[in-house]
Amino acid sequence: MxxxxxxxxxxxxxxxxxxxxxxxxxxxxxxxxxxxxxxLIEKRLNVQKANNKAKYDKSYVLxxxxxKEVKTELYTAIKEYQxxxxxxxxxVIIFTAPCQGMSVANHKKNDGTIQKNSLVIExxxxxxxxxxxxxVAENVRSFMNTVCIDxxxxxxxxxxxKNWLSYKYTYETKVINFKDYGANSSRTRTIVIGVRNxxxxxxxxxxxxxxxxxxxxxxxxxxxxxxxxxxxxxxPNDIYHNFKPYRExxxxxxSDLHEGENxxxxxxxxxxxxxxxxxxxxxxxxxxxxxxxRQYWDKVAPCIxxxxxxxxxxNTVHPEDDRVFSIRELMLMMNIPREFKWIDGYTEKxxxxxxxxxxxxxxxxxxxxxxxxxxxxxxTIIINKIARNIKEVLKNEKCKSxxxxxxxxxxxxx
Numbered sequence: 001m002x003x004x005x006x007x008x009x010x011x012x013x014x015x016x017x018x019x020x021x022x023x024x025x026x027x028x029x030x031x032x033x034x035x036x037x038x039x040l041i042e043k044r045l046n047v048q049k050a051n052n053k054a055k056y057d058k059s060y061v062l063x064x065x066x067x068k069e070v071k072t073e074l075y076t077a078i079k080e081y082q083x084x085x086x087x088x089x090x091x092v093i094i095f096t097a098p099c100q101g102m103s104v105a106n107h108k109k110n111d112g113t114i115q116k117n118s119l120v121i122e123x124x125x126x127x128x129x130x131x132x133x134x135x136v137a138e139n140v141r142s143f144m145n146t147v148c149i150d151x152x153x154x155x156x157x158x159x160x161x162k163n164w165l166s167y168k169y170t171y172e173t174k175v176i177n178f179k180d181y182g183a184n185s186s187r188t189r190t191i192v193i194g195v196r197n198x199x200x201x202x203x204x205x206x207x208x209x210x211x212x213x214x215x216x217x218x219x220x221x222x223x224x225x226x227x228x229x230x231x232x233x234x235x236p237n238d239i240y241h242n243f244k245p246y247r248e249x250x251x252x253x254x255s256d257l258h259e260g261e262n263x264x265x266x267x268x269x270x271x272x273x274x275x276x277x278x279x280x281x282x283x284x285x286x287x288x289x290x291x292x293x294r295q296y297w298d299k300v301a302p303c304i305x306x307x308x309x310x311x312x313x314x315n316t317v318h319p320e321d322d323r324v325f326s327i328r329e330l331m332l333m334m335n336i337p338r339e340f341k342w343i344d345g346y347t348e349k350x351x352x353x354x355x356x357x358x359x360x361x362x363x364x365x366x367x368x369x370x371x372x373x374x375x376x377x378x379x380t381i382i383i384n385k386i387a388r389n390i391k392e393v394l395k396n397e398k399c400k401s402x403x404x405x406x407x408x409x410x411x412x413x414x
Contacts, residue, residue, distance in 0.1 A: 095120075
């Protein structure tokens with residue numbers, strides 16, 4: 001009987017907590033097929049659908065995977081995908097559990113009070129059940145040292161990984177700044193990559209992590225885009241290059257700033273951030289130095305946060321224009337490719353052909369979701385590199401010979 005090794009060319013993956021699929025798009029770029037993708041917020045999942053992330057409708061799983069019925073839906077979707085595609089196992093699982101999922105949460109049921117497992121524990125259970133060849137986890141710098149709850153027991157996430165996966169996976173943890181690995185903005189995160197022991201060989205971990213790459217400064221990344229100087233302005237050739245409006249009187253707070261300065265540096269007190277309460281001026285407190293701050297052209301772009309829509313947030317002010325970065329600029333800073341679609345049913349050409357008023361209505365409906373999705377994301381290039389490395393590793397003769405030995409014995413189990 002001839003062994004089916006079609007997955008050497010096209011492989012599959014499962015994505016948990018996938019948001020709008022910005023990072024996971026790197027798997028799609030490398031030719032991976034999506035067996036299932038889970039997300040809690042429907043409008044984020046709709047962005048994934050707009051990009052045809054998965055072939056089958058059931059592969060898009062909406063809801064809280066801590067709930068039994070949603071987790072069952074996830075497993076069912078994967079089984080159906082494998083049956084239709086005639087693929088015996090899952091190649092990769094990627095999970096990026098939200099930071100708040102690491103905290104302890106109590107939930108009451110009719111039969112008493114129970115403690116909810118951390119979302120990362122849910123992810124580890126799914127990896128353990130699905131038995132993929134590889135797993136990839138991404139989270140905040142302090143991820144592995146964070147305490148979570150594993151079946152009513154307080155435990156460090158580092159120890160949870162050991163308890164759940166060390167018996168059949170070899171994995172490595174690195175804290176890296178994505179700007180040193182090809183991303184166009186600074187973002188320090190923990191990456192954990194694991195390989196199932198039957199595919200492991202000495203030196204494999206070095207081959208899986210992304211390679212370093214020279215950083216690009218902000219001028220190189222967005223300097224070619226036209227300046228936007230009028231509140232509400234939209235580039236006629238690019239709906240996503242826009243001047244997001246804010247309160248007109250706040251413009252004086254940033255208009256005189258040079259690169260690296262923030263509004264609290266203004267010599268005129270009335271140009272410093274403040275509010276008027278019953279005729280009394282109350283000045284804002286400068287808690288850190290990155291709010292109302294004009295960025296540098298010739299430095300690497302700052303970390304993109306979820307509240308990138310307001311000038312009072314962290315590092316959001318353009319180096320020259322009196323505005324926050326446009327969606328297009330944020331996409332470039334997060335290495336999101338031009339072909340990535342945010343709005344289902346429209347090509348970018350069709351969006352740019354809308355009237356100005358129609359464009360404004362479209363942005364009013366979708367802009368916050370787009371901006372927050374970008375702020376939550378992994379730069380696409382990082383996952384693209386990891387996906388490419390996984391493909392190359394599986395072509396390695398050391399790995400290939402092991403897979404041929406085990407292929408007939410491996411099967412999907414829950």
